Amino acid sequence: MQPGKVWLVGVGPGDPELVTVKAARALAEARVWLVDDLVPAAMQCYASPGTQMVPVGKRGGRCSVSQASIQAQTLAHAQAGHCVARVKGGDPLTFGRGGEEAAFLREHGIEVEVVNGISSGLAAAQALGIALTHRAYCHGVTFVTAHTRDDGDPDWRALAASGTTLVIYMGMLRIAAIRDALLQAGMRADMPAAVVMHASCRDERQWAGTLETLAEALAAGLESPAIIMVGEVVAMAASCAPLPHAEEGQGVRAGGSACRLAAI
Amino acid sequence: MQPGKVWLVGVGPGDPELVTVKAARALAEARVWLVDDLVPAAMQCYASPGTQMVPVGKRGGRCSVSQASIQAQTLAHAQAGHCVARVKGGDPLTFGRGGEEAAFLREHGIEVEVVNGISSGLAAAQALGIALTHRAYCHGVTFVTAHTRDDGDPDWRALAASGTTLVIYMGMLRIAAIRDALLQAGMRADMPAAVVMHASCRDERQWAGTLETLAEALAAGLESPAIIMVGEVVAMAASCAPLPHAEEGQGVRAGGSACRLAAI
Structure with a gap:
């Protein structure tokens, strides 16, 4: 056959x-x-x-x-x-x-x-209303997973030094460890950071803060699967993002399009 | 109004x-x-x-x-x-x-x-038949421009140390300088590298080689706009890529879908 x-x-x-x-x-x-x-x-x-x-x-x-x-x-x-x-x-x-x-x-x-498909990191940037590579802030963007195949860590020091916006996939279960690693790598504590859960979907949720407060996204109800973003461009989230939906709490927004995340 | x-x-x-x-x-x-x-x-x-x-x-x-x-x-x-x-x-x-x-x-x-749209770096990976983040090789991918707003260089040393696949936009006019910068940053000369021009289009062209031979892509006829890729995963290009079209010379392939690049 x-x-x-x-x-x-x-x-x-x-x-x-x-x-x-x-x-x-x-x-x-x-x-x-x-x-x-x-x-x-x-x-x-x-x-x-x-x-x-x-x-x-x-x-x-x-x-x-x-x-x-x-x-x-x-x-x-x-x-x-x-x-x-x-x-x-x-x-x-x-x-x-x-x-x-x-x-x-x-x-x-x-x-x-x-x-090819739209990677969820791009949709997360769209949700926040930021350009991942805004030329005033950086010259690139890095998409990275929170742990490698052997469960070792990425080279956070090199990533922090790269000057690129960091878009971290599959990181919610290790969010405090990521925060600590980037702080130890010399990234400043008040570096803008954000988390977007279910980007582009009706149950999309956003959290914005700083590297130091990153783990508070968990307390705000954001959980896996979500995208973590760290970098200067994230500061644009507040000034540029449209607010089509009601706010659900300080620093947290819900919204998105007509879709539903569920197992088929 | x-x-x-x-x-x-x-x-x-x-x-x-x-x-x-x-x-x-x-x-x-x-x-x-x-x-x-x-x-x-x-x-x-x-x-x-x-x-x-x-x-x-x-x-x-x-x-x-x-x-x-x-x-x-x-x-x-x-x-x-x-x-x-x-x-x-x-x-x-x-x-x-x-x-x-x-x-x-x-x-x-x-x-x-x-x-959101499909970034041409993703289409270039599709053209070569490689996964930008194959877990056996790396834990991420960096999209970067060859020069920043003030025409300064990105931190090639940090990028080389990051262990991510490098996808370089708008780099054809500076391809020899990029090669030199990455070699000086300590990247090995035989690191797999590739160039894809007009990814996904009928006049798509590919070149594959190493960091050391990167500038030969120009002699092979590839020019701006094109995507330059450098990293271990690029070695998969030869083994995984489909070959739907005739070869046009050693290491160079043409192909792609039914579209045409032209000014409107």
């Missing part, structure tokens, strides 16, 4: 309108979706009738499907002749293990096409 | 299919487009009939429209009651001066809504 094609599709930060036209086409073409846990159920508006939905959620601290199992399932569906959509939040090549999945499938002779 | 709304729209790297559904809606709603030079003419497929097209191209070394003039023109169209699309390549909050334009318009009482 001729194996099916696999689309490795990034559906963006959560708002179904932030899906690309190409992703929408791929999602409609697929007969099987293998869907990550953080992909909103609302994305099913792009599915053709009768599409098989396979949840393959992985989330820290929860019973989850292993990476090997996800790859084996994707391969099996493709080898059965189905056109498959491997559906991921954000961009599949940024913290998505998309590279590993694509390499595995190609080693098995499967055609893979990757469709 | 009630002023019109301004959509600050990122249309992505060039392929019209990599526009988001929300961007397509904004582009159709606008009656006036103010369009950057690098936005492909093919994007006009999203315009409603009768839309006024205003080119406001800026490109290094060419006769161009000043940033102040772009902002003044956008404001004037909005104050005339028109719904305006300020159309930018990539993502408007990443190297797009979107933050400055949004702040200016809001100071003048204009409603601004920013629509």
